[in-house]
Ligand SMILES: Cc1ncc(C[n+]2csc(CCOP(=O)(O)OP(=O)(O)O)c2C)c(N)n1
């Protein structure tokens with residue numbers, strides 16, 4: 230059972246007592262097909278479960294559609310690995326890995342329509358990929374050559390938010406605007422378990438409930454806020470908090486792409502029907518560091534990581550596809566080849582990004598220049614000239 234299943238449970242007893250109990254293998258060595266109150270449609274062994282309440286939401290997902298979800302996850306994992314390598318090689322300043330969270334991101338993002346709008350944190354690069362970000366879009370900000378990686382209007386997705394939880398407010402505001410405009414768009418706010426401790430997220434939920442905003446609050450509970458475990462931050466499952474705001478909350482196996490797709494589609498549909506927000510808690514695990522600046526070996530228990538390795542989001546879909554005869558070695562190699570090509574394009578695009586002139590920093594601060602800003606621009610130019618004079 231997941232630790233955050235325990236409502237009002239006791240405080241953590243050791244720094245390693247977090248995230249998951251010891252794995253309980255079944256006789257055939259599989260992990261349990263059911264875990265607590267999680268919505269799950271696909272077991273870690275790749276067995277499709279019958280869940281009459283949720284099945285209709287994914288009734289259209291045939292083998293081809295499942296293959297597409299599998300390929301999305303393989304590509305996302307592959308470019309995430311490439312970005313980490315680029316950072317280690319000094320080509321990116323920082324990267325927030327999403328390893329382990331592929332199903333949560335792909336399943337939810339593929340539930341969206343083109344005219345829906347997404348507000349994410351810094352970790353939603355898998356979502357950005359599904360929204361149509363190019364390989365280069367994904368690294369622009371992390372290389373530090375621009376202040377935003379893409380034009381939000383092109384992807385209907387805001388650029389990464391670093392201020393933890395702030396995007397929940399932006400999402401609620403945008404969703405209230407959609408309602409006032411009478412348009413058929415819904416909004417998703419992505420944030421982490423740690424962000425639910427922020428006042429911004431609370432305020433966003435209060436306003437969304439009051440205004441019946443067509444917004445889905447999608448919490449990826451990856452069990453960590455940097456090195457802070459989730460069970461320090463909440464004594465109840467995060468999804469149960471929704472009841473206090475007066476809208477539904479659902480806990481889903483965040484490593485099950487089908488279940489995530491189903492519950493997100495249902496929540497978006499509810500939003501579009503004018504019935505207001507839903508909180509989705511996708512229970513997953515951050516398999517890597519918080520960012521490339523972090524060292525989780527100082528605080529994360531390797532046994533817990535093993536527990537989650539047995540619940541890998543990509544492996545279970547691959548198992549189902551192979552069992553159905555929809556994927557063989559040759560097919561898997563072809564998918565891996567396309568993932569490699571995307572990663573190579575990301576690397577090539579990264580190398581081609583050159584720093585802009587440093588005084589462009591001042592260009593987008595305010596729409597109309599002010600004397601104060603112009604003075605700073607002049608001072609900066611003088612400083613640069615002094616450095617260049619020193620160098621010659
Ligand atoms: C308002 C604010 N406080 C603190 C930070 C520093 N910070 C960056 S990420 C992070 C943890 C967020 O954890 P969570 O919401 O679970 O998201 P995850 O990183 O796990 O995806 C913190 C505390 C910040 N960026 N913004």
Ligand SMILES: [Mg+2]
Pocket residue numbers: 421422423449450451452453454455
């Ligand atoms: Mg987290």
